[in-house]
Amino acid sequence: TQLASSLPIALSTPVKRIVWSGRDLAVETAAGRIGARAIIVTASTNVLTSGNLAFSPELPKRQLDAAARLSLGSTDRIALQFKGNPLGLSRDETIIERADDIRTATLMGNIGGTSLCTVDVAGSFGRQLAAQGEAAMQDFAIEWLGKLFGSDIAGAV
Known part of the structure; x- marks a missing residue:
């Protein structure tokens, strides 16, 4: 954050239009116009194709069509607090x-030196699991960790 301390940063300022005509670069918001030498757009493909974010000149049809064909991914994070470091x-x-089917996950353990861990599930399996609710997600995480580290893990959560 110290490197950015001298930069003019605008938070909670939704962008209405991006001007990217030659040397004229700007972001237009309800709070006014912000000129720039460069603009990095990190909006999702859904935002880009919704028409809610205008570009001047408009984005080429070829790029918009390509963005419309990209579906959003899905990642869900299941947090578990352990007793110590079991x-x-x-x-x-x-x-x-390394899994043989879609019932797989990724673990981030001892986050920041604490006993907090997260189990991430993604794709169609993650969507299906999330649709079953929080209890099903937690059950999967404990079952998955039990397969990797031994069945007595459930008692350490």
Whole structure:
């Protein structure tokens, strides 16, 4: 944050239009116009194709058509607080399982040196699991960790 301390930063300022005509670069918001030498757009493909964010000149049809064909991904994070470090992991250790089916996940352990861990599920499996609710997600995470580290993990959550 110290590197950015001298930069003019505008938070909670939704963009209405991006002007990108030659040397004229600007972001237009309800709070006014912000001139720039460069603009990095990190909006989702859904935002780009919704028409709610205008570009001047308009984005080429070819790029908009390509963005419309891209579907958004899905990632869900299941947080678990352990008693101590029953998994024997290092600080901020990541475990990626090599799986034979879609019932897989990624583990981030001992986040920031604490006993907090997260289990991330993604794609169609993550969407299906999230649709079943929080309890199903937690059950999966404990079951998955039990397969990797031993069945007694459930008692350490």
